[in-house]
Each structure stands twice: as C-alpha cells, then as structure tokens.
Amino acid sequence: MAAGSAPERSADCSRCLALCCVGPSFAASADFAVDKPAHTPCRHLRPDDGCGIHDRLRARGFPGCAVFDCFGAGQQVVQVTFGGARRRTREMFDALEVLRPLHEVLALLDEAVRSPAVGAEAAALAARVEDLVALPADALTTVDVGAVRREAGALFDDLVAAAQAGRDGPDLRGADLLGADLRRRDLRSARLRGALLVGADLRGLDLDGAELLGADLRGADVRGARLDGALLLTALQLEAARGDAATTVPGHLARPGHWAALPSAR
Ligand code: SF4
Numbered sequence: 001m002a003a004g005s006a007p008e009r010s011a012d013c014s015r016c017l018a019l020c021c022v023g024p025s026f027a028a029s030a031d032f033a034v035d036k037p038a039h040t041p042c043r044h045l046r047p048d049d050g051c052g053i054h055d056r057l058r059a060r061g062f063p064g065c066a067v068f069d070c071f072g073a074g075q076q077v078v079q080v081t082f083g084g085a086r087r088r089t090r091e092m093f094d095a096l097e098v099l100r101p102l103h104e105v106l107a108l109l110d111e112a113v114r115s116p117a118v119g120a121e122a123a124a125l126a127a128r129v130e131d132l133v134a135l136p137a138d139a140l141t142t143v144d145v146g147a148v149r150r151e152a153g154a155l156f157d158d159l160v161a162a163a164q165a166g167r168d169g170p171d172l173r174g175a176d177l178l179g180a181d182l183r184r185r186d187l188r189s190a191r192l193r194g195a196l197l198v199g200a201d202l203r204g205l206d207l208d209g210a211e212l213l214g215a216d217l218r219g220a221d222v223r224g225a226r227l228d229g230a231l232l233l234t235a236l237q238l239e240a241a242r243g244d245a246a247t248t249v250p251g252h253l254a255r256p257g258h259w260a261a262l263p264s265a266r
Contacts, residue, residue: 008072016074018049023093031064067240071103117162
C-alpha cells in the first residue's frame with residue numbers, strides 16, 4: 001500500500017509482521033487456549049510469521065484467533081507508519097493499539113456513507129479519521145481514540161434512527177441473551193447494540209433493520225437467517241457466527257468460508 005492511499009479495511013497478514021500474534025497478552029480462556037504474556041510470540045507462530053495451526057484454530061482451542069480482525073491496521077502499521085519495516089518493534093504494538101480501533105470505525109463508516117440520512121457527515125468523519133490513521137508513529141500516541149469513537153457512535157445513532165423511523169422493534173441494547181432461543185421473537189428493527197448473543201439461536205430470523213453494532217455473535221446460530229438488511233454488522237461478527245448457504249449477508253460483506261462446512265438448519 002502506498003503512503004497517502006486510503007487505508008485498507010480488512011487484514012492482509014502477508015504484509016504484516018504478525019503483530020497481533022506477538023503484542024497482546026492473553027489469559028487462557030475459551031477463546032485462546034493458553035496464557036501468553038504481552039510482546040511474546042505465540043507458541044504457534046512459525047519463524048516465517050505464519051500461524052502453525054491456521055487451518056485448525058477452532059479445533060485446537062483458539063477460536064478467538066479465527067474471528068479476530070485488525071481491519072487492516074496491521075499492514076498499515078508495518079507498511080505505512082513504519083515504512084515497510086522488516087522487524088517488529090515495541091513502537092509498532094503501540095501504534096496498532098491506536099490504529100485498530102480507528103480502522104474499525106472506518107470499516108463501519110463505509111456503511112454509513114451509503115446512508116441518505118448521514119452519508120455526507122459520515123464521509124467527512126471518515127476523511128478526518130483517514131488523516132489520523134496517516135499520522136507518524138509519535139503523533140499517533142496522542143490521538144484521542146475515545147473521542148473518535150464517541151463521535152462515530154453519535155453518527156451511528158442517527159443512522160439507526162433514520163433507518164428504523166416508523167418501524168418499532170424491541171430495545172435490547174446490551175441485553176444478556178447468552179444461549180437464548182430467539183427463533184420466535186420478532187427482531188426486525190431491534191436495537192441489539194452491544195447485546196450478548198453468544199451461542200444464541202437465531203435460525204431463520206429476519207433481522208431486517210436490526211442494529212447489531214458491537215453485538216457479540218460468537219457461536220450464534222444464524223443458519224437461514226436474513227442478515228442482509230441488518231445495520232452496522234461487521235465481517236468480524238459474521239466470522240464469529242455460524243451460518244449456512246441460506247443465510248443472507250449485507251452486500252458489502254463477504255460470506256465466511258467456514259460456514260460452508262456447517263450443516264444446513266433444515
Ligand atoms: S494461534 Fe496462530 S493466529 Fe493465534 S496468536 Fe497463535 S500464531 Fe497467531
């Protein structure tokens with residue numbers, strides 16, 4: 001990626017230095033099978049910076065890696081902020097902590113710019129965030145990421161309000177719906193921002209107009225569900241969920257490859 005071009009919104013690990021496999025610390029959990037200290041390579045990281053268990057992450061107890069997405073921030077750090085550096089440095093991890101949330105905001109703004117209600121405002125914010133993303137490493141550490149997120153959050157509120165105008169859906173923001181069977185609920189135009197939907201059963205549901213910003217869809221069963229009209233859904237959320245050939249997805253998002261291996265809901 002040339003300096004000055006628009007930052008990418010999806011990860012390309014071939015142009016990164018495995019920053020996300022080295023920088024963060026992990027406590028053993030259902031998402032990551034072992035403890036890993038910060039700034040220490042994962043035990044499965046190969047010398048060529050590839051993952052030694054890439055094709056069996058879920059089976060080996062690393063589903064968190066399977067669904068992780070840096071939204072293109074990793075290659076931005078290596079190829080742009082640090083000018084194509086060949087070796088990892090601690091400063092790169094600091095830059096990634098700032099750039100990943102900014103890239104996530106940019107990915108969500110890609111949907112917002114298509115909204116007739118907030119498109120112009122979203123495009124202006126995206127341009128400002130792109131300017132922040134292009135800052136040199138020392139200036140990046142001064143960026144107020146929280147302020148950017150709050151501004152984007154207010155804009156997303158306006159997007160959702162416009163899209164759901166005149167359509168009443170349940171307000172389930174932040175709701176704990178862990179493992180819930182929701183197949184009989186009408187979730188069209190629902191507010192599901194930040195909802196805990198881990199392992200929830202959403203089979204066959206129509207989520208047209210439903211807001212899913214920050215909803216935790218890990219292991220959620222969305223086979224046969226209609227997601228093409230859902231609002232503020234990301235590729236990361238789709239990757240974390242379990243869909244099938246009958247699940248519809250928004251036109252700007254790709255269907256996760258692992259869905260093909262899952263049995264159909266019917
Ligand atoms: S399991 Fe693979 S993808 Fe996950 S941190 Fe280790 S090397 Fe990286």
